[in-house]
Amino acid sequence: MIAANAISPRWVDFHCHLDLYPNHEELIAQCDKEEVATLTVTTTPKAWIRNAELASRSRYVRVALGLHPQLVSTRSAELLLWKELLPLVRYVGEVGLDAGPLYYRSFELQKVVFAEQLRACADAGDKVLTIHSVRAAGTVLEMLEEYLLPSRGRVVLHWFTGSYSDARLAVDLGCYFSINADMLRNERHRVTISKLPLSRLLTETDGPFTSLGGRTAVPRDVATTVQSLAEVFKMGADELAEAIRANLARLLAGLDTCPTHVAGY
Ligand code: MN
Numbered sequence: 001m002i003a004a005n006a007i008s009p010r011w012v013d014f015h016c017h018l019d020l021y022p023n024h025e026e027l028i029a030q031c032d033k034e035e036v037a038t039l040t041v042t043t044t045p046k047a048w049i050r051n052a053e054l055a056s057r058s059r060y061v062r063v064a065l066g067l068h069p070q071l072v073s074t075r076s077a078e079l080l081l082w083k084e085l086l087p088l089v090r091y092v093g094e095v096g097l098d099a100g101p102l103y104y105r106s107f108e109l110q111k112v113v114f115a116e117q118l119r120a121c122a123d124a125g126d127k128v129l130t131i132h133s134v135r136a137a138g139t140v141l142e143m144l145e146e147y148l149l150p151s152r153g154r155v156v157l158h159w160f161t162g163s164y165s166d167a168r169l170a171v172d173l174g175c176y177f178s179i180n181a182d183m184l185r186n187e188r189h190r191v192t193i194s195k196l197p198l199s200r201l202l203t204e205t206d207g208p209f210t211s212l213g214g215r216t217a218v219p220r221d222v223a224t225t226v227q228s229l230a231e232v233f234k235m236g237a238d239e240l241a242e243a244i245r246a247n248l249a250r251l252l253a254g255l256d257t258c259p260t261h262v263a264g265y
Contacts, residue, residue, distance in 0.1 A: 013222045028058050036222065048065045070103050096132030157170055177196055
């Protein structure tokens with residue numbers, strides 16, 4: 001079904017794990033009620049199936065097809081299922097690389113899996129990816145340059161913690177950045193974020209892995225992140241929120257649509 005894009009979100013949470021909350025369905029309803037355009041990511045392709053079912057009638061929630069780099073050491077065999085499901089989706093994630101102390105042992109295997117995923121996305125075209133790059137920003141960017149040029153897919157770097165020079169390269173490669181509240185609490189990351197082009201910023205929660213006022217963050221909490229980002233950019237919160245919405249529209253525009261998805265979002 002192809003229809004005109006009818007949604008006009010107030011807020012954007014471009015990386016959240018709705019299936020890791022006890023009240024998954026309630027949160028989908030909340031995203032619709034509060035008009036939060038929410039990209040809920042999955043950590044395995046098996047999880048995508050149930051997620052897609054639950055979100056199938058949502059106007060604001062979209063589901064990304066993932067295979068999380070932290071699970072690659074035990075779940076790399078699911079790459080086959082991931083590839084089978086890829087033609088059904090426009091959004092891909094969570095995918096990427098993690099060279100942190102708990103996962104660097106599987107780093108070589110992660111690179112093999114990620115390269116296959118990027119190649120498959122490039123072949124298919126029209127995918128929008130949300131990418132994890134813990135302690136691996138440089139390698140992620142090298143692999144994007146090699147396997148997935150901007151003409152073949154769009155990339156959002158989620159919870160980006162690379163250096164400023166990595167960030168510059170990412171901008172040159174057409175990447176967007178989804179920013180969460182925890183990133184803005186870190187001085188070094190806040191400085192890097194302040195130098196990013198406003199036109200490449202989105203917001204995220206990465207819920208349930210971030211918190212707000214001592215409780216687990218939920219998608220509508222991006223309103224608070226917009227407030228903090230507005231301070232960083234010395235703008236009004238409404239103006240910043242408008243810029244984020246425009247960025248989402250631009251990210252999603254200009255690509256052919258998947259036959260099973262509504263045009264645009
Ligand atoms: Mn995540």
